[in-house]
Amino acid sequence: MHSFLRFLFFLVIVRPLALIVIGLNVRHRARLPKAGPALIVANHNSHLDTLVLISLFPLHQLPHIRPVAAVDYFLRNRLLAWFALNVIGIVPLQREIKASAGDPLAAASAALQQGAILILFPEGSRGEPERLSRFKSGVAHLAKRHPQVPVVPIFLHGLGKSLPKGEALLVPFFCDVFVGETLPWNGDKQAWMSALDGAMQALASEGKFAVWE
Amino acid sequence: MMAHLTTNVRWALVGVAGVLLLATLVVWLIAATHRDKDYSELKLRTRSWWVMIGIFAGAMLLSPLASVVFFAFVSFLALKEYLSLIPTRRADRRVLFWAYLAIPIHYYWVATGWYGMFIIFIPVYMFLLLPLRMVIIGETEGFLRAAGTLHWGMMTTVFSLSHMAFLLVLPADKNPAGAGAGLMLYLVFLTQFNDVAQYTWGKLLGKHKVIPKVSPKKTWEGLIGGNLTTLGLAVLIAPYLTPFSLYEAAGAGLIIGVFGFIGDVTISALKRDLGVKDSGSLLPGHGGILDRIDSLTYTAPLFFHYVYFLHY
Numbered sequence: 001m002h003s004f005l006r007f008l009f010f011l012v013i014v015r016p017l018a019l020i021v022i023g024l025n026v027r028h029r030a031r032l033p034k035a036g037p038a039l040i041v042a043n044h045n046s047h048l049d050t051l052v053l054i055s056l057f058p059l060h061q062l063p064h065i066r067p068v069a070a071v072d073y074f075l076r077n078r079l080l081a082w083f084a085l086n087v088i089g090i091v092p093l094q095r096e097i098k099a100s101a102g103d104p105l106a107a108a109s110a111a112l113q114q115g116a117i118l119i120l121f122p123e124g125s126r127g128e129p130e131r132l133s134r135f136k137s138g139v140a141h142l143a144k145r146h147p148q149v150p151v152v153p154i155f156l157h158g159l160g161k162s163l164p165k166g167e168a169l170l171v172p173f174f175c176d177v178f179v180g181e182t183l184p185w186n187g188d189k190q191a192w193m194s195a196l197d198g199a200m201q202a203l204a205s206e207g208k209f210a211v212w213e
Numbered sequence: 214m215m216a217h218l219t220t221n222v223r224w225a226l227v228g229v230a231g232v233l234l235l236a237t238l239v240v241w242l243i244a245a246t247h248r249d250k251d252y253s254e255l256k257l258r259t260r261s262w263w264v265m266i267g268i269f270a271g272a273m274l275l276s277p278l279a280s281v282v283f284f285a286f287v288s289f290l291a292l293k294e295y296l297s298l299i300p301t302r303r304a305d306r307r308v309l310f311w312a313y314l315a316i317p318i319h320y321y322w323v324a325t326g327w328y329g330m331f332i333i334f335i336p337v338y339m340f341l342l343l344p345l346r347m348v349i350i351g352e353t354e355g356f357l358r359a360a361g362t363l364h365w366g367m368m369t370t371v372f373s374l375s376h377m378a379f380l381l382v383l384p385a386d387k388n389p390a391g392a393g394a395g396l397m398l399y400l401v402f403l404t405q406f407n408d409v410a411q412y413t414w415g416k417l418l419g420k421h422k423v424i425p426k427v428s429p430k431k432t433w434e435g436l437i438g439g440n441l442t443t444l445g446l447a448v449l450i451a452p453y454l455t456p457f458s459l460y461e462a463a464g465a466g467l468i469i470g471v472f473g474f475i476g477d478v479t480i481s482a483l484k485r486d487l488g489v490k491d492s493g494s495l496l497p498g499h500g501g502i503l504d505r506i507d508s509l510t511y512t513a514p515l516f517f518h519y520v521y522f523l524h525y
Binding site: 211 | 487488
């Protein structure tokens, strides 16, 4: 029932929104993983990011695609929690790390083990629209735990213009989606993080973006 | 479902399909005989033509209203591409929303055939309303640039292009051969044909540059050769689709040839100013939607008023 609702939501609402109202300019689409498990790592500017990333994949893959999302934001009330868990299909993540709470990445790890294509935003928050902020290192822990899982960086631009944090009115702009090459785990957390940063910067520099201030 | 189109227009659509089929075969033949060269760009371009013409012709066959909706959607895509390319202000999000909202309203005037409103809505009412909305928000830094660029975009992508759609709702009795749809098809076909003709003549004979600062590939040979070809074709097909006399058809061909070129280089100037090669990536092999409809931003309003003055 829930998977049908989810299918319907993405077919009837999300796809037309992403492809017609917004409009995507996808570069290097062939680099997207064909099957799970995989880890998609993207910069985060807007609620649209998750929806757009999910709509990059064919609908038959939908059951395997799971965005990682913050517990404190998405599970803050029952209605939103129901929607986030069942329709968007999030894997909940505790942003505040408490010693008593146990392993914060357990749910994400489990999803990868089940063959999911996990979507993760290592900036941790949508932040200022169209500004790339520093990636948090949780993603490296996940990559280290699953060294065989391909990590695909994706750079997004323009969705923060269409629907920035704190705005409810969507204004259409064509948005850019640049898919990077798979980043293998290299055995060292810091070296890997800087490789990831480098990959994102390289993707960002592929585009020429209009000034928006 | 095709009763609203005259027999001539239906045959013209068959003719367009024939031209496209012929072009596809030629591309396919060239690619098959010159295996050393890469023709994937040309193939993509041809495939995009099929998609564009398929949707365009499908809307025409369906009903005049479907065609008006199609043109409204083209305006939406063009305005969105324009606003995505140019610098905009974060403060103007709501203003841009109003600009988008103007599209369905404007095309409603078109669909109902309300000429008086159609002709002033964007040049007068939106021209006054959008800066007013900006002033209410209160951001003064970059105000003139924001108001000016937005109005230019509205005029180009919505007002100018919508003249194609208004041809469809002109009274049918003044043009028994093709009615409104005949005039629209005549304009769109000749404008696109002119683009291809100028490109082809330029490739074959091009030597002397017309405006190297804006568009270094445009040559006098391409411009003149293309213009003459368009002029000839305009005269040839006018009796089947338009109410034009021989001389009027020659005038129409000249307008489409010359101002198609101007529309093309105007968008080239815009892209050069912004430092981009293509306006977008919506149409594989062509670039963006502005790359495809650039010539029409000039030919549509000029052709419309030419016909309107002479026959309506």
